[in-house]
Amino acid sequence: MDSAISARGLTKVYGKLTAVDHVDMDVRRGGIFGLLGPNGAGKTTIIKLLTGLSEPTEGEASVAGFDIRRQPMHVKKNIGWVAAEVILDDDLSGWENLWLQAKLQRLTDWKGRADDLLRYFELTDRQKDRVGTYSTGMRKKMEIALALLHQPQVVFMDEPTIGLDPNVRRMLWKLITGVNQEFGITVLLTSHYIEEADALCDQVAIIDRGKFVARGTPAELKSRIQNDFIELETGPDVTEEKLAALPGVTEVRTQGKDWILKVTSAEVTLPHLFSAFPENAIRNVSIHRPSLESVFIDITGHKIDQAGGDVQDFRKFYMTMRRARQ
Ligand SMILES: Nc1ncnc2c1ncn2[C@@H]1O[C@H](COP(=O)(O)OP(=O)(O)OP(=O)(O)O)[C@@H](O)[C@H]1O
Ligand SMILES: [Mg+2]
Structure with a gap:
């Protein structure tokens, strides 16, 4: 080479x-x-x-x-x-x-x-x-x-x-x-x-x-990831067990006070997320589609800062x- x-x-x-x-x-x-x-x-x-x-x-x-x-x-x-x-x-x-x-x-x-x-x-x-x-x-x-x-x-x-x-x-x-x-x-x-x-x-x-x-x-790295990631800022009622039980969730991780959910598809999980918790329990939601960012989260377990x-x-x-x- x-x-x-x-x-x-x-x-x-x-x-x-x-x-x-x-x-x-x-x-x-x-x-x-x-x-x-x-x-x-x-x-x-x-x-x-x-x-x-x-x-x-x-x-x-x-x-x-x-x-x-x-x-x-x-x-x-x-x-x-x-x-x-x-x-x-x-x-x-x-x-x-x-x-x-x-x-x-x-x-x-x-x-x-x-x-x-x-x-x-x-x-x-x-x-x-x-x-x-x-x-x-x-x-x-x-x-x-x-x-x-x-x-x-x-x-x-x-x-x-x-x-x-x-x-x-x-x-x-x-x-x-x-x-x-x-x-x-x-x-x-x-x-x-x-x-x-x-x-x-x-x-x-x-x-x-x-x-x-x-x-x-970049394309090769992105193709390794089939999942979406949902990043959540929540109130104290939200627990790892409850999040893990939601449909489509394959993994629950924490990042500081936030959660990162690895899901098969954000569309599948989001409606269940909102119905499972009271309105004010979910303070912020962001979705990471297969991107280099999601590759990064998947491999390192945390977001690039x-x-x-x-x-x-x-x-x-x-x-x-x-x-x-x-
Ligand atoms: N001269 C040095 N003496 C001791 N530790 C050092 C020295 N230079 C860098 N480090 C440490 O080595 C690690 C890597 O530092 P480096 O500057 O390469 O990171 P970086 O990826 O460039 O980070 P950033 O995105 O903040 O620029 C850090 O923990 C840093 O504190
Ligand atoms: Mg540097």
Whole structure:
């Protein structure tokens, strides 16, 4: 297989915590691979291992054809990284941020590429304005442009659309697809948004507590699930026994104060649910049809939760490339 990223037994242990636990993965050249998982699942740690920001405790991996342990500088020269946090210098203009990025990496001949990227991300008109005046979507575009300046083969995007409103997120999806197809760049992205992986990725891995618990194309993963899930917020009268006795319920799980019912069909169970309990006992109901979200619930027993992130050492990452070019 012609892999842009390949890992075998990749493991990272922090004290007593195994943040990444014997992960095997292959990302084909030209693919968009999505790592989906809740807070603390190990997504960012995998990116740190593959980008050389952190040393694996065990296991091996190659990125863009280079071994992450033996050829870390070759790896870095061929990859770009879009951090989960905003890493732009607000006091500089868009063009100056690109200039700084070129300086950090000691790039020559970067101006034509910078012009192309500004055009592609529709930032040409604003390139002289302070980045501090940009909208959230423009800032994200600028960050992606910085990661592409040195023409990497592989780009890592850690939660590229985190905190963006749905319209901006969709706009970025198009751009990420374009980066992949028009620039021919392999993308590995992490996300909490199931629909993001569905829309963008040709391969998805679901990670929970450091382990890959499922992988495949979004369609393959969805086809594994035949059930609907009903998520319930209830009053104290509702008990596990009563829920389990409802027609069509094959499993009852709890999530915090909520219940998750695995059912053969929501249409079958819902009428019985409402007739079995007094009106005010059921406070909230949501239905999850076969989707990546329901795959996630089925495999991990819990819902994918809200996004978070930690501050990344962006400059350090690109400074090491500068050293590599000296
Ligand atoms: N430098 C570190 N030292 C100790 N523990 C760490 C370190 N970095 C990460 N961890 C722990 O490793 C686990 C995985 O963290 P990681 O940041 O990879 O999760 P994540 O999937 O990116 O989560 P999020 O969705 O919140 O960004 C967490 O329990 C985290 O606290
Ligand atoms: Mg993270």
